[in-house]
Amino acid sequence: MVSEVKREDDDALIAAARHIRDRAYAPYSSYLVGCAVRADGMVFRGANVENASYGLTLCAERVACANAVLGGERDIEAVAVVTESSPPAPPCGMCLQTLVEFSRDPGAMRLILVNLQGERRDFTLAELIPKAFTKSQLGG
Template sequence: MSALSNDQIEDLISQSLEARNNSYSPYSKFRVGAALRTVDGKIFQGCNVENASYGGAICAERTAFVKAVSEGYRRFVAIAVSCDMNQFISPCGICRQFMNEFGKNLEIFFVNDDRTYKRAILADLLPYAFGPEDLPGN
């Protein structure tokens, strides 16, 4: 069961679908959008941004997190991720590790083009994660 209301989930879904429109994906043609909700309700959108060197690309999830963190936000409750395909996509391994930095209990909504979704908790997608609590002094 989600900590968010149905209206909050629908807003997150809408914003993830909208964020796809800003995708820069000339190589893969695989547009991805993300919408990240902070604990106080602010939503940051992100999209994937590809690069000719491929390794310089950044996923939509990390884009949303970088935007939020650069604005001073560190506590998040949920992220919705969507693409153009009518299938549920899951964050890649790098994104899972990146998100883990900000909390293992993050809700993740995998969004289809038709607005249906699946829900997961980050800890279930990244078992035995290495995080800040594993470093000395934390």
């Protein structure tokens, strides 16, 4: 069953991502990213956190996922990502794989990509990572 999504729910998720983007720590790239995820009616946020050792950088999407998990959630329903890119940027591959871990149905998880100019692109997680590695590949 596909649950009905209210327009105001999307607007609130986008607003949360836009707001937390201001907290990003990005002194090296100056590329600020805000992310908000919805799970069980609650919203969890994240922003990118860079490091002088670049490989240690945390993406906004993974920070938001971790916050949801620490909040007791395991099934993320929708994700909003706010960047300055045009067209609005998708999550990187590592973040898409992380979202797969916390999606009951990647075909139903909605990704809402927005930029500061108000452009918006909507995808499902399955559209952005159609052949994801999952626990089913681990066998056993």
